[in-house]
Amino acid sequence: MEGVKIPEHIAIIMDGNGRWAKKRLLPRSVGHKYGMERMIGLMERAFELGVKYITVYALSTENLKRPQEELDALFNLFRNHFSEYMGRVCARGVRLRAIGDISLLPEDLQKILKDSEEQTAKYEGKGINVAVCYGARDEIVNAVNKAVEKGEKVTEESFSKLLYTGEVPDPDLIIRTGKEVRLSNFLLYQAAYAELYFSDKMFPEFSDKDLDKAIMAFSKRTRRFGKTDEQL
Ligand code: IPE
Ligand code: IPE
Ligand code: MG
DSSP states (O other), X not given: OTTOOOOSEEEEEOOOHHHHHHHTTOXXXXXXXXXXXXXXXXXXXXXXXXXXXXXXXXXXXXXXXXOHHHHHHHHHHHHHHXXXXXXXXXXXXXXXXXXXXXXXXXXXXXXXXXXXHHHHTTOOSOEEEEESSBOHHHHHHHHHHHHHHHTOOOOHHHHHHTSTTTTSOOOSEEEEOSSOOSOTTSSTTGGGGOEEEEOSSOGGGOOHHHHHHHHHXXXXXXXXXTOOGGGO
């Protein structure tokens, strides 16, 4: 994609797995399986294009209120495939970080995430953040409490370091699939100047070409950060 400005950090709200499955008369869990596989494909494409960080919204704090049957299916998917799939992507020098209140996950899944984090901690430059049991309000409240415990006033800069994404730059582009036009409690602090891109496609059918299209749309945006065109 010559001449196209590549975002350094892309965050993805992967939405529409359930509706994709329902339309095909399949159980929702099958939609999640296809969604997970599609996510791996998109990560590979994004890194190939030169993206440095990818944040994936995999499970929100609110999603924990879904029926136990669906949560169990999601947890099993994670249990059975996460290490293998992520291992494939991370083997190319990608550092994995879990963001969210991981303590809300079953213990064996917490361990899978911690092991992946440890195994990839040596890598610099490229990163994947998996948002699980993640809620931006929870993240902000948690950061406020950390600041209060330290007894120090915060600045915009120091506060952002207290968030789950502390070591990662803010997203340049946030993509949401699945037709909804909202953030659903995702990266509310970090998204201040992100470019937003919404796709009507359900996540399992969001192709590499669709990702390219989103990046091309990003490339055409003028990011003013409050300034005038003349100042840029
Ligand atoms: C997104 O797909 C994945 C998760 C929230 C885990 P959904 O499960 O929300 O799919 P829809 O929105 O019901 O189609
Ligand atoms: C957002 O999708 C959360 C994830 C993609 C993990 P939801 O399907 O939970 O969002 P709402 O409920 O439609 O806002
Ligand atoms: Mg949804």
